[in-house]
Amino acid sequence: MSLYDRFEAAFMPNYGVPPVALARGEGCEVWDVDGNRYLDMIGGIAVSSLGHAHPALVEAVSRQVATIAHTSNLFLHEPEVLLAERLLGLLGGQGRVFLANSGTEANECAFKLALKYGKTTGRTYFVAAENAFHGRTMGALSLTGKPSIRDQFGPFPVDVRFVPYGDADALKNAVTDECAAVFLEPTQGEAGVVPPPDGYFRAAREICTAAGALLVADEIQSAIGRTGHWFAHQHEGVLPDILTLAKGLGGGMPIGACVGFGPAGTIFAKGDHGSTFGGNPVSAAAALAVLGTIENDGLLEHVRTVGAELADGIAAVDHPLLGGVRGRGLWRAIVLTSARSAQVQAAAQRAGFLVNALQPDAVRLAPPLTITSEQVATFVAALPAILDEASRD
Numbered sequence: 001m002s003l004y005d006r007f008e009a010a011f012m013p014n015y016g017v018p019p020v021a022l023a024r025g026e027g028c029e030v031w032d033v034d035g036n037r038y039l040d041m042i043g044g045i046a047v048s049s050l051g052h053a054h055p056a057l058v059e060a061v062s063r064q065v066a067t068i069a070h071t072s073n074l075f076l077h078e079p080e081v082l083l084a085e086r087l088l089g090l091l092g093g094q095g096r097v098f099l100a101n102s103g104t105e106a107n108e109c110a111f112k113l114a115l116k117y118g119k120t121t122g123r124t125y126f127v128a129a130e131n132a133f134h135g136r137t138m139g140a141l142s143l144t145g146k147p148s149i150r151d152q153f154g155p156f157p158v159d160v161r162f163v164p165y166g167d168a169d170a171l172k173n174a175v176t177d178e179c180a181a182v183f184l185e186p187t188q189g190e191a192g193v194v195p196p197p198d199g200y201f202r203a204a205r206e207i208c209t210a211a212g213a214l215l216v217a218d219e220i221q222s223a224i225g226r227t228g229h230w231f232a233h234q235h236e237g238v239l240p241d242i243l244t245l246a247k248g249l250g251g252g253m254p255i256g257a258c259v260g261f262g263p264a265g266t267i268f269a270k271g272d273h274g275s276t277f278g279g280n281p282v283s284a285a286a287a288l289a290v291l292g293t294i295e296n297d298g299l300l301e302h303v304r305t306v307g308a309e310l311a312d313g314i315a316a317v318d319h320p321l322l323g324g325v326r327g328r329g330l331w332r333a334i335v336l337t338s339a340r341s342a343q344v345q346a347a348a349q350r351a352g353f354l355v356n357a358l359q360p361d362a363v364r365l366a367p368p369l370t371i372t373s374e375q376v377a378t379f380v381a382a383l384p385a386i387l388d389e390a391s392r393d
Contacts (some may be wrong), residue, residue: 003209005032020349025052028371030354038349038377041367042356044333046221047190049248051368057251063281072276079284086291087257090230094238098258098264099279103220103246104135110216110242112181113260113267114220115158117214118180126158127174128183128214129165133190134218143183145192166196168203174205181214181242182207183196188233189221192362193326193333200235205238214241214264220256221331224248225294225369227373228304228329235328248369253286255279265301299369303329306373310365319387323361330337330371334363334383343390351382 001009003021021033029053030040041050050057058380064079065349071077074315084097100106118124122275130135132145142148142156163170165188175182186201188194208215217240222232226248230236241264246256256278262266294300307329314325314334321344323335336344339360348363356363 003326006178013079019346020354025026027051027053028368028375036352038352038354039213039367039379040354041348041365041379042354043357043366043368044252045247045250046167046366047247047250049224049226049251049369050293051370052252053080054251054293054370056289056293057253057286060285063251063280064285066082067281069282070277070280073278077089077281077284079281079288080279083279083284083287086288087259091243091259091261095259095261098260098268098273098275098334099248100256100258100275101277101280102252102256104137104140104245104256105135105275106138106220106244106246106258107140107143107183107276109157109258110218111143112273113179113213113242113258114183114214114216116171116267116272117264121180121212122178123213124159124178125181126160126181126183127159127161127171127179129185129188130162130183130186131165131191131194132162132183133188134183134185137224165191165194166169166200166367168197168200168207171204172207175213176209179211179213181216183216183218185218186222187227187327188284189331190312190358192335193331193357193364195326195328201233201236202238205240208241216242218239218243218244218351220244220246221248222365224290225300225303226331226366227327228300228307232309232328247292250283250286253283255283255287259341294369297370303369306330306376307332309373310376313376316388317380317383321383321387321391322325322383327365330363330365330367330369333358334365336361337364340390344386347386347389348382351378351386353382 008017022030025032088095098109128143130145134140145162162176217233223245243259269292311325323337341357343362344363345357356364
């Protein structure tokens with residue numbers, strides 16, 4: 001029985017059977033169980049910030065797991081404190097941190113913070129964006145504006161009003177003094193790496209401030225250097241009230257973070273929230289290694305440079321299936337002129353590249369931040385043939 005058959009027999013069917021069984025990775029390349037090599041252009045869905053088997057990550061995780069691997073939240077340990085201090089330093093120094101295991105848990109924490117804020121101030125509803133994705137637990141799913149994954153699990157515990165993403169007037173009309181919080185992604189990830197108009201996030205900050213609502217920035221995918229800044233909200237020079245992080249923070253180890261600024265950092269009282277594994281010493285050590293490597297190796301500038309090379313290279317391809325490219329840094333979507341993303345993903349795999357059919361007409365690219373100009377050029381050179389094959393399938 002193949003590994004694929006064993007997977008199908010052992011697991012619930014919510015993922016289907018993935019098309020590739022990976023065995024190992026090194027740098028920006030991975031190998032499957034049959035020995036085929038691929039350039040990893042998706043990075044574990046924007047998770048593998050330093051690629052695979054990066055020496056700094058291997059050393060940090062190995063050292064920490066050999067020292068102490070778990071403490072629970074009954075005891076503190078230095079790696080979690082160092083990580084919280086490091087994050088706050090990158091964010092200007094003011095705030096409080098809660099460490100979790102994943103993005104959806106970070107958003108669940110933000111949801112509970114905003115809910116308690118609303119209950120103590122008499123605010124009764126939330127605002128989020130159409131096509132937003134904030135997670136699959138019931139609180140995070142309440143805020144997710146994708147009917148295909150949301151509607152079958154309702155009713156939900158709170159009133160959430162959805163507005164078109166990028167429409168500042170619609171947002172302003174929806175946010176009153178009865179609104180507890182606005183949840184927004186600086187760029188919508190699962191919707192197809194869709195950026196808003198310039199100034200939208202700044203307008204959202206002003207709207208929330210005027211109404212007294214909390215602004216929550218979901219940066220699960222967009223932070224930790226992915227767009228060429230530490231955090232995507234820094235592109236517009238604004239600070240949310242609550243920030244959520246995960247994915248690239250751990251470089252492959254499971255970790256999430258919710259950061260509250262100003263009064264939002266002290267909404268919780270003792271016992272209001274918790275996590276047995278959140279802030280795990282091994283995951284915290286991994287996150288510290290990721291942040292240190294990004295800084296020491298100058299990866300923010302590298303992301304801006306190589307990300308521009310990737311976008312410019314794709315934009316220069318003349319093909320009837322290619323409609324354009326969008327995004328920032330090393331977080332991009334290849335926009336197609338027809339619903340052929342699954343065919344593009346399959347053709348790319350056969351050509352030795354792993355990409356993600358994110359939407360029917362959009363293919364997501366989120367390679368490790370360490371990808372080289374030469375590797376990007378290899379992908380761009382192969383793209384016309386990939387599009388040709390996808391057009392025929």
